[in-house]
Amino acid sequence: MLTMDGRQFLFNGKPIRILSGALHYYRIVPAYWQDRLLKLKACGFNTVETYVPWNLHEPEEGQFNFEGIADLERFIKIAGELGLHVIVRPSPYICAEWEFGGLPAWLLKEDSMRLRCSYQPFLNKIDAYYDVLLPKLVPLLNTNGGPIMAMQIENEYGSYGNDKNYLKYLKQAMVERGIDVLLFTSDGYTDSNLQGGTLLPEVLATINFGSRPDEAFGKLTEYQPDKPIVCMEFWNGWFDHWGKPHHVRDSKDVAEVLDNMLAMGASVNFYMFHGGTNFGFYNGANDLGKYEPTVTSYDYDVLLNESGDLTDKYWAVQSVLSKYTEVEDIVLPSPRPKKHYGEVSLTEHACLFDSLASLSTPIHSVCPEPMERLGQNYGFILYTTSIPGPISQAKLAIQQVRDRALVFLDGVYQGVIERNTHDIRPDVTDNDIVLDIPQEGATLSILIENQGRINYGYGMKDPKGITEGVRLGTQFLYHWTIHTLPLDDLGALKYTDVQSQERCTPTFYRGTFQIDEASDTFLKLSGWKKGVAYINGFNLGRYWEIGPQQTLYVPAPLLREGENELVLFELHGTENRVATLQDHAELG
Ligand code: GLA
DSSP states (O other): OOOEETTTEEEEEEEOEEEEEEOOOGGGGGGHHHHHHOOOOOOOEEEEEEEEEEHHHHHOOOOTOGGGGGGHHHHHHHHHHHTOOOEOOSSSSSOBGGGGOOGGGGGEEEEEEESSSSSSSHHHHHHHHHHHHHHGGGGBGGGGGGGEEEEEEEEESGGTTOOOOHHHHHHHHHHTTOSEEEEEEEESHHHHHOOOOHOOOTTTTEHHHHHHHHHHHHHHHHHHTSOOEEEEEEEOOOOOOOSOOOOOOOHHHHHHHHHHHHHHOEEEEEEEEOOOOTTOOOOOESSSSSSEOHHHBBOSSSBTTTTTTTHHHHHHHHHHHHHSSSSOOOOOOOOOBBBEEEEEEOOOEHHHHHHHHHHOOOOOESSOOOGGTTTTOSEEEEEEEESOEEEEEEEEEEEESSSEEEETTEEEEEEEEEHHHHOOOTTTTTTEEEEOTTTTOEEEEEEOOOOOOBBBTTTOOOOOEEEEEEEEEEEOOOOEEEEEEESOTEEEEEOOOOOOOOOOOEEEEEEEEESSSSSSSEEEEEOOOEEEETTTTTEEEEEETTOOOEEEEEOGOOOEEEEEEEEEESSSSOOOOEEESSSSSOOO
């Protein structure tokens, strides 16, 4: 059991320094959990840390999922079998560049919902989730012979709010359900962060930073002079946004900051040890005045790369750790081969507008409702209405577009309307869509992509689709047919052979390829513009020609010997119709 004695942590009464690395089970295929954890241990760490994303475990209200990539108990048990301690952050808000910071999108079904404060309807939903989640973790606590030695309350709450009753409620919710391991909060180290986010003096405060440990721990010590100092998130790399350069951080610099921190007697959790992948539609976004969606890869430029291989940073960090702890001599398996399978021809297609009946049941609505109100969480949503004519030169306005709309008039593409077009894509000039409606009227269709809910800060309440209305000039348009398109099951699509000159957008393209042996590989989509890729029905995530990410990671367990299927939902069309499975990543 982890306890504190002044500035020192004790484990079962003996001094311990927490040397921890973060890896998120939900960003790694389960077949690779053990491999990543073994590499963590071999580097010299004694602890693994993970968040727990509520939206993965309660995808619909009252429906729970703890299977496959969501099998948290199995992940913790594997860590325990390897002799690692485990820190769990079931916050229930996690930030983490994860969709809506891990909050379920269905919370936004009710307009009046308040987040991350002691608003009773919000607390009730947390209670219902904790009633299912926490009993699974109780047998895995140190105090019951398991590997979990500490748990976090909320996440960087001081950067968001100052409702102490809410923090106390969360603490109580954990304690009442049998969580009796060390509890802590984690925050930035400004005064307002430490005042708003902590439950001092009862609950250990930890801080998050990437550099200047003396300044950071100096500030923490002003608030908490008598407890161990912990950097709960040592940001040794960083994540990427679409349309912005790929982040890297120098290993030498990381090693130096680590050395300083350890010399000060601190405990540390590397954020991240291994980042992994935002599979499916689970990437988050940032918006502090400008909406910026996070890319599919969560490589993070850390000790293991996205496909789990050791980087220079791994060795640089291990050499510092070995100054402070005995690093066990563990022989690691040789790196997994990465395969170049070559080109895959996408020979069949299904046009979206011809396939609606197999993907969705239409809903008729006076106003264009956001997707959450229609029971949809992720993916795309299509709004269609008839406009009487004639009307000439009327400017189309979507109030508000969340996040990116493709506009069609009588099935003919008119252009794109993006949230903050000018910031994210300075090259897009067709943001003003001016329509001419003929005498006989026309059908207006607006296909909107949810590019990921905001996971950090005051803009987090981020319903998707159209939040208010659509106007031609100043006139709102009413009476809509809405198709929700979560695209989580493409099984009913009917494909036909692509004829050479045939083109429709958006389109599902399908191709098959044969392999003898399943290996890790990377899907490169040269010439493709923007969309979503599926391998054997598994949503690999989004691609976008603007980068920085140019390839999608395909872990071997998603492939099978013999025939495999690749489907691309391409929004803008391509002349190319060939994808490549290559042996290396290109992240920008
Ligand atoms: C904060 C959050 C983390 C993550 C990092 C940035 O520290 O607590 O969840 O979002 O920022 O990667």
